[in-house]
Amino acid sequence: MPGWPGEDPAAALVPLLRSCGALEAQPPWTALCAAAAAADDPRAFFEHWFRPVPLGTGLLTGYYEPELRGAQAPGGAYQVPLHALPPAGPLRLLDRAAIEAGGLAGQGLELVFVDDAVDAFFLQIQGSGRIRLADGQVLRLGYAGRNEHPYRAIGRSLIARGAIAREAMSMQAIRAWLAAAPPAEAAALLRENPAYIFFRPILDLPAEAGPIGTLGVPLTPGRSLAVDPAFIPLGVPVFLATRDPVDGTPVRRLVVAQDTGGAIRGPARGDLFWGWGEAAAARAGLMREEAGMVVLLPRDTPRDTP
Incomplete structure (x- = not known):
């Protein structure tokens, strides 16, 4: 070798x-x-x-492993829920757009609420993360499952429409485009990926692990x-x-x-x-x-x- x-x-x-x-x-x-x-x-x-x-x-x-800001109840800037895995059945058939429109509301599946929808999206891409709460505690979340829709890379959509050159594509380039776009246009791009990731709390995991x-x-x-x-x-x-x-x-x-x-x-x-x-x-x-x-x-x- x-x-x-x-x-x-x-x-x-x-x-x-x-x-x-x-x-x-x-x-x-x-x-x-x-x-x-x-x-x-x-x-x-x-x-x-x-x-x-x-x-x-x-x-x-x-x-x-991203680190986000969050709260255990919705309020103020903390309005974007991260969800636990629903039981098998129709709730797992919902796509990203339906879930973001409230399709899981009232099911008791909210684990935590974060302050940025784009951060929540990239947390799902990474599959795990750390949520820093207002009291200083850190909630570790791990992958628990996904809905029954295929993953579609939003970077490919941006390349196809000429918004980002293929050779310049990166997570940083996608984030910059989302930050500059009107909120409705940014949200629409995120929803082009119908896949949605669910999480589970990871307890007793050392901070250095x-x-x-x-x-x-x-x-x-x-x-x-x-x-x-x-x-x-x-x-x-x-x-x-x-x-x-x-x-x-x-x-x-x-x-x-x-x-x-x-x-x-x-x-x-x-x-x-x-x-x-x-x-x-x-x-x-x-x-x-x-x-x-x-x-x-x-x-x-x-x-x-x-």
């Missing part, structure tokens, strides 16, 4: 050990996880226990990857060869597949979790890079220790 072992392979042991929390009861993970916990030479550990399988070159995007991914473990900034599990098993390491979206410096990094996403489809397609805060949002919003990807699969029989 060109560039192996890349940037600090020891840092990849942190998310790998978190994967072990979900996988260590399964062979060959039982022995592998015990070895990971005792590893004093990370490079030798990964070379001993895994075999590389090239996936080719594909698209690498980024995501992050990332959100819970599909594997059921906290994500690690810069080291957790969302993948298509039809091609990459959850829990395994993936070696990335790409570049930083902000300064263009080469990135050669071992990450761990711990999450999935509605737009993440195909063998060499990934979404890198950057963390939380402004720096993470900047990188996640700009990241749309070509990346070489190699998945590391557990060896049936670990090779001899070097």
Whole structure:
């Protein structure tokens, strides 16, 4: 693998050990996880226990954990609800426009109320977030499910109408367009995406831990990857060869597949979790890079220790 072992392979042991929390009861993970916990030479550990399988070159995007302002009851600026997952049935057939028009009102599904509809929209795109309440408490929300409508990228609509050039497209560019547009036009664009995400409170999650991914473990900034599990098993390491979206410096990094996403489809397609805060949002919003990807699969029989 060109560039192996890349940037600090020891840092990849942190998310790998978190994967072990979900996988260590399964062979060959039982022995592998015990070895990971005792590893004093990370490079030798990964070379001993895994075999590389090239996936080719594909698209690498980024995501992050947003922080919004909210209140537990509607009032003043806090008028935009975030909802829990409705029971199976007709309520899940409602599209975004119907829900924003009050289609879920009176069902007791409101978890919290935030002060910005655009922030709420992007929280749904990211799938998890932190809501800072007026008393200083922080409510962590995680993905609980979605309605039964397909995801449609509003960025594609803006490209199609010539509002943003394809090469200039980013989360930041979409936000700038929405901020400059008349409110009714901005709301109409958001409703072009009929998909709607529901949340659940995540309790007892330390502030320094990332959100819970599909594997059921906290994500690690810069080291957790969302993948298509039809091609990459959850829990395994993936070696990335790409570049930083902000300064263009080469990135050669071992990450761990711990999450999935509605737009993440195909063998060499990934979404890198950057963390939380402004720096993470900047990188996640700009990241749309070509990346070489190699998945590391557990060896049936670990090779001899070097």
